[in-house]
Amino acid sequence: MASSINLAVIPGDGIGQEVVAQGLKVLNAVLPQDVKLETKEYDLGAQRWHRTGETLPDAELEALKGHDAILLGAIGDPSVPSGVLERGLLLKLRFAFDHFINLRPSKLFPNTATPLAGSPEIDFVVVREGTEGPYTGNGGSLRTGTEHEVATEVSLNTAFGVERVVRDAFERAAARPRKKLTLVHKNNVLVYAGHLWKNTFDKVAAEYPQVTTDYLHVDAATIFFVTQPERFDVIVTDNLFGDILTDLAAAISGGIGLAASGNINPTGAFPSMFEPVHGTAPDIAGQGKADPTATVLSVALLLRHLGYEAQAVRIEDAVSADLAERDGTARTTDEIGDALAVRVAG
């Protein structure tokens, strides 16, 4: 636990600016007086790309390495071709800083709407692999734009990459009361990657006899997300399946406005990055309508990662209390941020 935090802030595009401002407000309010918080904002995203054609210049990548952690709002705009910022900025950061744990907790807070009937109990965490699978940019196209085009995408999976995320997931499962870990893959079709994942999972499982294990195909997992979400405790899965499942998880547990995530490098070799799961929502940007709660909860993950466990819990409790006491009146982005800042300080 550092007595100072040197934080990089990438507000990004759309509602990114607004929600990050609230995240920082709550961070300032929750930190003990003697912890020095330094922040440096990085101007990266759609506007920068339009202005300069740059997504993430080497100098900035280098500078980012010097921080203890990164807080990111959201990246992307309809005016930028699909993939440019995702691959040139967001995924570039995840890969450059070897964020192999993409941590996405799902908890249905009290008094929170879910599209599921009967408000089931939802409290699980998805440990999504962050540096392999179909996300490596490995692929290509031949005779592009002709009727003979062939396009490929290659999912790359290594024993090294799979084992480290599986181990992390077992550690997390072992530390939770229910101690249950579910592997999600599609090993009846993707047999090569599937066998690597399943064999690695089974091998590591032998070291954690206290953890109950389970395997589900990704298609079946989506069924259980909506019919029996209470069956999940910790889920470990590949980069693409994790992407899909965590949006569904967000949807069932209060919506994308509440879903936090951490792109974590547990070795500490590079700064970890924390961001809401939601996108830039250009339709509501600049109107004070965005819910900053997902960003505030991402700040909690950031604090936990840096060793400030008590402060992380304070934020999570504040969010829980704030949601429980909501009365349905619409609140602005700023008002929600203020309410949470007051709670964590109090």
Added chain:
Amino acid sequence: MASSINLAVIPGDGIGQEVVAQGLKVLNAVLPQDVKLETKEYDLGAQRWHRTGETLPDAELEALKGHDAILLGAIGDPSVPSGVLERGLLLKLRFAFDHFINLRPSKLFPNTATPLAGSPEIDFVVVREGTEGPYTGNGGSLRTGTEHEVATEVSLNTAFGVERVVRDAFERAAARPRKKLTLVHKNNVLVYAGHLWKNTFDKVAAEYPQVTTDYLHVDAATIFFVTQPERFDVIVTDNLFGDILTDLAAAISGGIGLAASGNINPTGAFPSMFEPVHGTAPDIAGQGKADPTATVLSVALLLRHLGYEAQAVRIEDAVSADLAERDGTARTTDEIGDALAVRVAG
């Protein structure tokens, strides 16, 4: 519309036998007297594999070609290593018979349980590509079983393969009252395959000005499935995304016991194959507990494919009426089949 139907039947494993029996019962009941139905059963699946080590011998593949269509129950058993029957039998049939349209309608019938609150309107159809993507078996592993293992899965996509399924989906959308088609992919990450899909979609869209089009990333699509399923009319997507989305679609629209599918080759070069989306459910096999409705609805898709539109509608109406008049009393597989057979005959 043939005046005879020469049907291949592959009951398969687990509840496959039971549900196929009901499908045939209803098929017999609905067909006009003057249509001659011939059926030939093929013993394929887990038992056959245990007995002989065979999944789908060439002679049987050849014989299957001679049929007008195939009705399949379900394939698979925990006693068979994952992937063996899926790839050696089910996917082999889909690929050998070039079933490039994997058609999966989702309709929430009246009086039918959905895990979603407020019983939203659900009436959409997923047109899933059936012969490409990550399903081609293209991949491998190196240094298998060691700490240096690398495993790959290659998604193969061709202009030919994408265009034919996209065209089929536009035709289906144009024929429906709402005339809306949504492309689902992940073109911000899988840029090569994504561009091929998106460009093809946009090109074909120009020929269908009457069809409203839309694009969603697969992760976002799962959110809308549970928050706004009524926004969907026809969805076209790749093999893997279609696999995942159609299980979720089944879950929200009455459960996997009601989800029908067709593996269709619209050229007629090979027989098309119809099967419930559910698996073999070994836990309830042989107990008369399986709901045969998904198989019966698959028979409706089969009849529609062969030109028996009126009979297909009769089955769908019978299912709708049967579900509407259910009173919650548990019924056996056989009882449900009987009830539906009576209705379609009546």
